[in-house]
Amino acid sequence: MGPEVGGAVARAVAERVPPGGVVLEIGAGTGEIGRHLADLPVRYLGLDDARAMLEVFASKLGPAPGPAEGSVQLVQADAERRWPVRDGSVAVVLASRVAHLLEPGHLVQELHRVCRPEASFLVGRVRRDAESVKSRLRRQRERILRARGVAPEGGAEATRRLLEGMVAAGATELEGREVAAWTVRSSAEEVLIGWEAVTAMGGTELAAPTRAEVLDELREWALHHIGDLGQPFDSTEHYTLAGVRLGAHHRPAATGGTPEPVALPADAYLESRWTIPC
Numbered sequence: 001m002g003p004e005v006g007g008a009v010a011r012a013v014a015e016r017v018p019p020g021g022v023v024l025e026i027g028a029g030t031g032e033i034g035r036h037l038a039d040l041p042v043r044y045l046g047l048d049d050a051r052a053m054l055e056v057f058a059s060k061l062g063p064a065p066g067p068a069e070g071s072v073q074l075v076q077a078d079a080e081r082r083w084p085v086r087d088g089s090v091a092v093v094l095a096s097r098v099a100h101l102l103e104p105g106h107l108v109q110e111l112h113r114v115c116r117p118e119a120s121f122l123v124g125r126v127r128r129d130a131e132s133v134k135s136r137l138r139r140q141r142e143r144i145l146r147a148r149g150v151a152p153e154g155g156a157e158a159t160r161r162l163l164e165g166m167v168a169a170g171a172t173e174l175e176g177r178e179v180a181a182w183t184v185r186s187s188a189e190e191v192l193i194g195w196e197a198v199t200a201m202g203g204t205e206l207a208a209p210t211r212a213e214v215l216d217e218l219r220e221w222a223l224h225h226i227g228d229l230g231q232p233f234d235s236t237e238h239y240t241l242a243g244v245r246l247g248a249h250h251r252p253a254a255t256g257g258t259p260e261p262v263a264l265p266a267d268a269y270l271e272s273r274w275t276i277p278c
Helices: 003-014 051-061 104-114 133-147 155-168 188-196 208-225
Strands: 022-026 043-048 072-076 090-096 115-128 172-186 233-245
Touching: 003 090, 003 172, 003 233, 043 051, 051 072, 090 104, 104 115, 104 155, 115 155, 115 172, 133 188, 133 208, 133 233, 155 172, 155 233, 188 208
Parallel strands: 022 043, 022 090, 043 072, 090 115
Antiparallel strands: 115 233, 172 233
16 A cells, blocks of 8 residues: 555545544554654554554654644554553544454444544455455455355455444444555465465464465466466555444543543653654
C-alpha cells in the first residue's frame, strides 16, 4: 500500500474526528496510515505490540513541523490486553486489516471503555479483484483446507460478523466507502512465497508440516491452472472503510465532564513527541 493510499485513508478517517479529537489506531505497524494522520489536525495514538515496527514508524515522523508537540504518540502494547488509554477519551478507533485477528469480546469491551459517546469504530480492508492471482489462489487454498477438515474463515467474513454484532447491540452502521484503488503486479510464486512465512491459513493456526503440504498441493494446482508461476499479472486492489458509530449513551462518562484526550502511564512518556516504552 503506497503513500498515496495511506494519505487517502488518513484523510477519510480524519473526517470523523472533531477538533482536538483523538484517533486511536490498533495495529499501527510501520505507519502506513498513521504517518499521514500525524500530519493532520488530530491527536494520534498508535498501538502495536511490535517495538521494531514502531521504531520504523517513528523514524518516518522525524523532526518536521506539523502536529503540535505531544499530539502524536506511539505505544508498544498488546491489543489483546487492556489498552493504555483513559476511559471515554477517544473519538475514532481505526483497525486497518487487523480487526478480524482480535478476540471480538475483548475488542468490543475496550471500544466501549475508551470511546467517547458517538465515537466511530472504523475497519479498513483491502479488497482484491475476484480473478486476481491472489484471489484465485486463496479460493483454492480454502478448498484444500476444507478437504483436510479445516473450516477457513476469511477476514471479510469475521469483520462482517463483528460489525453486525455491534449493530445488534445498539451501534449504528456507517455507510461503507471505497477510499482508494491501485494497480498491483504479482505472480503466483510471489504469493506462495509470502504465504510460507505465515503460521495461519484461513484464520486457523496450522502445524508447519501441514502448512507445507497445503502449499505443495496449491503450487501443483497453480502449475496446471495458472501456468508459469513466475509470470506477473496486473490486478486492481481497493481499500475500503466500514464501521459503526457508538450510541450517545454507550457507557457512562468516566469523569462526569469532557474526557481528556489521552492518558498513558507516567513511565510511558519519553522526551519526544512519540513514545515507545519497553
